[in-house]
Amino acid sequence: MAKIIGDILTNIPWQEPNDDSVIWRYKNNPIINRNPIKNVSRIFNSAIIKYNDKFVGIFRGDTTTTIPTLFYGESKDGINFEFDELPIEFYNEDGTIHSIEYAYDPRIVKIDDEFIIQWCDGFNGQPTIGLAKTKDFKKYTFIGRPFLPFNRNGVLFPRKINGEYVMLSRPSDNGHTQFGDIYLSRSKDLIYWGKHELVMKPTWQWWQSTKIGTGPIPIETDEGWVLLYHGVTKTCNGLCYSIGGALLDIDNPSKVLHRTDSYMLTPEEDYEMVGFVPNVIFPVATLSDSKTGRIAIYYGAADTYVGLAFSEINRLIEFIKRN
Numbered sequence: 001m002a003k004i005i006g007d008i009l010t011n012i013p014w015q016e017p018n019d020d021s022v023i024w025r026y027k028n029n030p031i032i033n034r035n036p037i038k039n040v041s042r043i044f045n046s047a048i049i050k051y052n053d054k055f056v057g058i059f060r061g062d063t064t065t066t067i068p069t070l071f072y073g074e075s076k077d078g079i080n081f082e083f084d085e086l087p088i089e090f091y092n093e094d095g096t097i098h099s100i101e102y103a104y105d106p107r108i109v110k111i112d113d114e115f116i117i118q119w120c121d122g123f124n125g126q127p128t129i130g131l132a133k134t135k136d137f138k139k140y141t142f143i144g145r146p147f148l149p150f151n152r153n154g155v156l157f158p159r160k161i162n163g164e165y166v167m168l169s170r171p172s173d174n175g176h177t178q179f180g181d182i183y184l185s186r187s188k189d190l191i192y193w194g195k196h197e198l199v200m201k202p203t204w205q206w207w208q209s210t211k212i213g214t215g216p217i218p219i220e221t222d223e224g225w226v227l228l229y230h231g232v233t234k235t236c237n238g239l240c241y242s243i244g245g246a247l248l249d250i251d252n253p254s255k256v257l258h259r260t261d262s263y264m265l266t267p268e269e270d271y272e273m274v275g276f277v278p279n280v281i282f283p284v285a286t287l288s289d290s291k292t293g294r295i296a297i298y299y300g301a302a303d304t305y306v307g308l309a310f311s312e313i314n315r316l317i318e319f320i321k322r323n
């Protein structure tokens, strides 16, 4: 039996499965609908984490100017969220305002006593990774940009490994990138990054043959790091995004122990197949309970909604090893 190494979070959202699926959807999906707040058309691809007695999130909101930016929201149950109507304001270390060009696909992780936010950040009009920190979800301090453009899907591990911060990312281009591998980089201070290594490339299975990119913050278990990722295929109708999984070595996470040949979740529901960008399932965050092994997965659906799904650590690891 695999064990999650992490906090006991007994009140995460949960629904029992109806069958032996590795990942199953919440029955009342989507949990966030169109036009969720004033001047925001769609909230999707968003990050949720436990903070004190509530669940808080950094949400990607595509505004009515069509520019994506980041909003704060919170919830008692991890399902019904209330949002601030104004975007998050970031400050530089010297107290001046750090202005954001555009910001999307945030992730959030707690390392020691700080929450670190990672997102795709417009840098002179070109995408790369931005990092910021907060202790209270009120004051946000911009840390910097680990890499030059073009890069996306920067995802930190939830603790230092051998004394260093470790981040996965996907070097890309300035458009709707038609290629993409997952790389790993290390840093002693979150500012200077190096020791880059390749982790995974696309494979011959069509669902993950065009590009791949990291999803949520990896989950630590006694069998290795569980990594959920998106795998993309090209069709006559555009790109299609599904969820895959891998198990990475605990001390050297550039080493892939197991990886799925088959997808674990692919667009099948109306809210995943019809929307601003059809056929997209984009996993961004998980909440997991080390006591029961339950996992709640938050994903963007069709670049329009937030969907919720569930898994359980033994099923997940079994599937990753066998498929």
Ligand code: BMA
Binding pocket: 045, 104, 105, 176, 177, 277, 280, 282, 300, 303
């Ligand atoms: C990717 C990112 C995601 C988006 C996906 C599908 O390149 O921009 O934000 O969900 O495309 O459109």
